[in-house]
Amino acid sequence: MAAREFGDAMILVGDQKQIEAELANLDTAGLTIEVKHASQKIVMTDKPSKVVKGKPDSSMHVGINLVKTGEADAFVTAGNTGGALAVAMLRQVGLGRIRGVKRPALGVIFPIEERPLLIDNGANADCKPEYLLQFGIMGSLYVERALGIANPRVALISNGEEEGKGSSLIKETIPLMQASGLNYIGNIEPKEFMNGAADVGVIDGFAGNLIIKTAEAIASYMNNIIKTEIKASPLTTLGGLLAKPAFKRVGARLDPDEVGGAPLLGVNGAVIVAHGRSNAYAVKQAIGQARMIVEKKVVEAIKEGLRTE
Amino acid sequence: MAAREFGDAMILVGDQKQIEAELANLDTAGLTIEVKHASQKIVMTDKPSKVVKGKPDSSMHVGINLVKTGEADAFVTAGNTGGALAVAMLRQVGLGRIRGVKRPALGVIFPIEERPLLIDNGANADCKPEYLLQFGIMGSLYVERALGIANPRVALISNGEEEGKGSSLIKETIPLMQASGLNYIGNIEPKEFMNGAADVGVIDGFAGNLIIKTAEAIASYMNNIIKTEIKASPLTTLGGLLAKPAFKRVGARLDPDEVGGAPLLGVNGAVIVAHGRSNAYAVKQAIGQARMIVEKKVVEAIKEGLRTE
Numbered sequence: 001m002a003a004r005e006f007g008d009a010m011i012l013v014g015d016q017k018q019i020e021a022e023l024a025n026l027d028t029a030g031l032t033i034e035v036k037h038a039s040q041k042i043v044m045t046d047k048p049s050k051v052v053k054g055k056p057d058s059s060m061h062v063g064i065n066l067v068k069t070g071e072a073d074a075f076v077t078a079g080n081t082g083g084a085l086a087v088a089m090l091r092q093v094g095l096g097r098i099r100g101v102k103r104p105a106l107g108v109i110f111p112i113e114e115r116p117l118l119i120d121n122g123a124n125a126d127c128k129p130e131y132l133l134q135f136g137i138m139g140s141l142y143v144e145r146a147l148g149i150a151n152p153r154v155a156l157i158s159n160g161e162e163e164g165k166g167s168s169l170i171k172e173t174i175p176l177m178q179a180s181g182l183n184y185i186g187n188i189e190p191k192e193f194m195n196g197a198a199d200v201g202v203i204d205g206f207a208g209n210l211i212i213k214t215a216e217a218i219a220s221y222m223n224n225i226i227k228t229e230i231k232a233s234p235l236t237t238l239g240g241l242l243a244k245p246a247f248k249r250v251g252a253r254l255d256p257d258e259v260g261g262a263p264l265l266g267v268n269g270a271v272i273v274a275h276g277r278s279n280a281y282a283v284k285q286a287i288g289q290a291r292m293i294v295e296k297k298v299v300e301a302i303k304e305g306l307r308t309e
Numbered sequence: 310m311a312a313r314e315f316g317d318a319m320i321l322v323g324d325q326k327q328i329e330a331e332l333a334n335l336d337t338a339g340l341t342i343e344v345k346h347a348s349q350k351i352v353m354t355d356k357p358s359k360v361v362k363g364k365p366d367s368s369m370h371v372g373i374n375l376v377k378t379g380e381a382d383a384f385v386t387a388g389n390t391g392g393a394l395a396v397a398m399l400r401q402v403g404l405g406r407i408r409g410v411k412r413p414a415l416g417v418i419f420p421i422e423e424r425p426l427l428i429d430n431g432a433n434a435d436c437k438p439e440y441l442l443q444f445g446i447m448g449s450l451y452v453e454r455a456l457g458i459a460n461p462r463v464a465l466i467s468n469g470e471e472e473g474k475g476s477s478l479i480k481e482t483i484p485l486m487q488a489s490g491l492n493y494i495g496n497i498e499p500k501e502f503m504n505g506a507a508d509v510g511v512i513d514g515f516a517g518n519l520i521i522k523t524a525e526a527i528a529s530y531m532n533n534i535i536k537t538e539i540k541a542s543p544l545t546t547l548g549g550l551l552a553k554p555a556f557k558r559v560g561a562r563l564d565p566d567e568v569g570g571a572p573l574l575g576v577n578g579a580v581i582v583a584h585g586r587s588n589a590y591a592v593k594q595a596i597g598q599a600r601m602i603v604e605k606k607v608v609e610a611i612k613e614g615l616r617t618e
Contacts, residue, residue: 242548
């Protein structure tokens with residue numbers, strides 16, 4: 001799908017025999033698809049701290065190395081997020097950080113109309129004010145370049161809009177944001193973020209990850225009880241059948257597959273980490289995202305942006 | 310409603326004339342309802358730090374003082390949360406902390422089947438491991454006594470279940486939980502919490518408040534787009550009408566009014582802070598919650614529980 005839609009050459013990394021067996025079932029006529037063998041794989045139960053040195057020929061290592069050597073322009077994975085981060089971040093085996101980046105961060109695009117970016121989504125459970133400032137800079141550059149939003153509105157996500165509210169981390173970050181030259185619009189609550197008040201929501205990776213996971217959990221919880229209650233009587237079942245096109249539209253509007261994956265910002269190359277349960281379409285979208293990072297020179301923009309910081 | 314259902318004497322605190330004018334429109338025959346005048350009121354825009362000394366005759370001050378002097382058994386408010394906490398916590402004007410309590414905390418009961426308690430919900434944006442341990446102890450005692458759940462399962466809410474995951478705050482709290490004598494079941498993610506995996510979810514007030522606010526925001530966002538999409542065509546509108554009883558049941562299952570308010574645990578008296586947009590039924594439920602704190606001697610249990618810690 002991606003090779004056809006984008007016209008790009010693809011390199012598939014992993015067990016060569018398995019990949020070739022899959023490719024044999026597909027119509028790949030006219031597409032440039034290469035296979036690179038990797039003898040090891042990082043599985044979901046692997047600890048990130050162990051895999052960097054423990055599985056040196058994993059598909060993560062091989063794939064990220066293709067970016068490092070310039071053989072590939074971007075790396076896309078739907079595997080173990082911690083593993084991908086660990087391999088990508090370490091200069092010895094992976095890409096390393098962009099000069100000046102204190103902590104690379106995972107951005108996640110909320111699958112709502114306005115497509116705001118929340119950063120960090122779990123790469124850094126413990127943060128300092130300077131990290132949050134850089135998340136804002138990197139997120140702003142990503143959104144501006146890759147998503148084409150001019151002068152992105154950057155906000156800190158907090159438990160209240162007033163300056164007196166928030167953790168000491170938030171309070172100490174505010175003056176850095178104000179002095180940053182970013183289009184910093186202040187502190188906002190999750191509700192305002194969900195209503196499109198900002199293009200970039202900055203938060204530490206612990207709370208950020210909990211926000212994403214809470215959003216997913218509530219959406220799935222509501223889905224389940226709506227289904228159960230609709231099926232609870234013949235009349236409401238009929239109503240549910242008639243309303244089905246509406247539910248499909250709701251699903252399409254909130255479809256995480258549409259946005260693809262999470263950009264890992266701050267490493268020295270284009271890396272997208274897609275959700276572990278991505279389907280083919282979601283992976284294609286993630287590849288499209290990775291393309292935009294390359295085409296719009298997001299990595300170069302971050303290098304430049306942090307140099308002038 | 311509360312006076313009739315519970316048979317308790319009620320004291321209404323605030324502008325005497327306004328309250329008496331309201332009472333004149335109601336049938337209060339046979340009910341014991343007293344009015345206590347307060348010449349000031351803390352409004353939603355008041356800063357908590359300013360009101361404690363700035364509005365010494367606010368309804369918060371007067372009401373909490375009734376508990377302090379023993380004229381009342383419990384205090385219920387749907388006003389400014391920060392104001393209520395500030396007045397309640399300070400020993401000079403309010404109740405002060407229970408001896409040994411490092412930080413009082415707000416518990417919030419999730420309006421889902423299993424009614425788990427999340428603590429802290431915003432009273433403490435910056436936390437230390439010992440605070441989280443005490444939140445677990447206080448939450449466990451509340452749930453056991455006031456909600457009647459034997460041997461409550463206590464979990465830390467984190468961005469991963471593995472011990473290696475989480476912020477350093479979470480990691481440092483784990484050994485305290487393990488040694489606490491609580492029924493500590495480990496770290497869980499929001500999804501497991503929403504599925505009833507724990508009776509008490511312990512978290513710092515910053516992330517805890519963001520979880521609650523994200524949950525509210527997503528629920529309301531989904532509600533809105535479901536309504537919009539159902540109304541988008543005549544057929545789905547008809548389906549929506551037929552399915553209406555199902556949606557009503559969904560609403561009832563997730564109704565925050567049902568659970569009442571948030572118990573403020575760790576202060577020297579029974580205090581419930583209800584949501585600012587509570588309707589009459591929700592306030593009645595909050596009064597019912599406050600009753601249970603008194604009847605089941607939750608404050609005494611916390612005093613005892615922290616003494617033996």
